[in-house]
Amino acid sequence: MKKRSVKHRLSTISVGLAMAFTANLASAADIGPLPLLKINKAKAELGKRLFFDRRLSGDAAISCATCHQPDNGFSSKEAISPGYPGNGHFRNAPTMINTAHKKVWMHDGRIGTNLNDVTRGMITEDYIMNMDMRIMQERVKQDPVYLEMFEAAGYGEPSNGKVRKAIPEYLKTLTSINVPFDTDKMSEEAQRGMALFKGKANCIACHNGPLFSDGQAHNTGVAENWDVFLKPLNHQAFIAYAMFMGIENYMSLKRDPGAHIQSHKADGSDMGKFMTPTLRELKYTAPYMHNGMLKSLKEVVAFYNNGGGEDSHKDTLLKPLNLTEAEQNDLIAFLLALSGEPLTTAVWTDEFPTEYEAIEDWRNVPN
Numbered sequence: 001m002k003k004r005s006v007k008h009r010l011s012t013i014s015v016g017l018a019m020a021f022t023a024n025l026a027s028a029a030d031i032g033p034l035p036l037l038k039i040n041k042a043k044a045e046l047g048k049r050l051f052f053d054r055r056l057s058g059d060a061a062i063s064c065a066t067c068h069q070p071d072n073g074f075s076s077k078e079a080i081s082p083g084y085p086g087n088g089h090f091r092n093a094p095t096m097i098n099t100a101h102k103k104v105w106m107h108d109g110r111i112g113t114n115l116n117d118v119t120r121g122m123i124t125e126d127y128i129m130n131m132d133m134r135i136m137q138e139r140v141k142q143d144p145v146y147l148e149m150f151e152a153a154g155y156g157e158p159s160n161g162k163v164r165k166a167i168p169e170y171l172k173t174l175t176s177i178n179v180p181f182d183t184d185k186m187s188e189e190a191q192r193g194m195a196l197f198k199g200k201a202n203c204i205a206c207h208n209g210p211l212f213s214d215g216q217a218h219n220t221g222v223a224e225n226w227d228v229f230l231k232p233l234n235h236q237a238f239i240a241y242a243m244f245m246g247i248e249n250y251m252s253l254k255r256d257p258g259a260h261i262q263s264h265k266a267d268g269s270d271m272g273k274f275m276t277p278t279l280r281e282l283k284y285t286a287p288y289m290h291n292g293m294l295k296s297l298k299e300v301v302a303f304y305n306n307g308g309g310e311d312s313h314k315d316t317l318l319k320p321l322n323l324t325e326a327e328q329n330d331l332i333a334f335l336l337a338l339s340g341e342p343l344t345t346a347v348w349t350d351e352f353p354t355e356y357e358a359i360e361d362w363r364n365v366p367n
Helices: 006-029 041-051 115-124 133-141 144-152 160-171 188-198 232-244 297-305 325-336
Strands: none
Touching: 041 144, 041 160, 115 133, 115 160, 133 144, 133 160, 188 325, 297 325
16 A cells, blocks of 8 residues: 655645534534424423422432422522532532533533433432432332322333433423524624624633533633531532542542542642533523522623633633623623523422421431
8 A cells, every 4th residue: 555645644634623623613603492302291290290309308308409499490599509408518500401402411520421320319419319219219119199100101110210211301391492592583682792702702612502512621710619618518518529529638628629520630730620501591590600609690791701710720711801891781681592481381389298208307316
């Protein structure tokens, strides 16, 4: 076989780089509507009941909806989400709307398999719902309504594995509807904001694709929420997480490591990186950022207009934008145009049996 010349190989490389660059531009420009999802109604209805059922937690006191609150766009309205009773948390629960469209989950991107695994983690994690899957399975089996719903969904007898399938099916129903951006019904202000989003503000560099997220981790220099480290209940949740994820010196750590838990770089250059969140449904999901440190969209836009926060490893993409007040308002108008109608029909309203009443102080229950 005849060897190709160096000139030919360089030419081939140049063409390849050009094609990759063009592909990246195309993907960055692709901020169109979300694709349609195929949904099994019976399985989704079962998943809805499970999502709102407090009996899926260890002490029957909280449900998935306790943190992913429907009246806040299925996200936490508290800066730091509620944790398991007698415990705290250390991050803000993100919206569940459109989560079925994601490929990577959690603020640190630690789950990149499927929503089945996300569901299992949230139910069993001790500082979240603290449920033993075997106990959960027995509780579900003792509810005649569940027996009927599992049968109707084609699942047969209830099991914890089928619970982990049904909840993700329900999450498919939490998809944005009648979004001004998707229906080409944006105001003039929002249209000007979109031009800024793609141009001067360069938001599209990270917030692209149908979800308005590149699915990557970035350090924006957002300030730490000191409630994580100064409030014992929050800090003990952080310690449990950091210990399980293999973070060194976690007892003295005073920052959220973020995506560092994946790469564990020795120089710490990956500390403080978090996954780019979706921009859809921002109208309903304040406060913002992984730790709820920014209370309004006005604060968010001002934060990025200033070039982000202070951090030695801040992403080089972040620079002062020099947007005028009018331009910032237009950008906010565009961000609001990415939110659709409230998903009021996605809420389970029927009462649940009370044979498992919440344990008021589970840490002091006598044997």
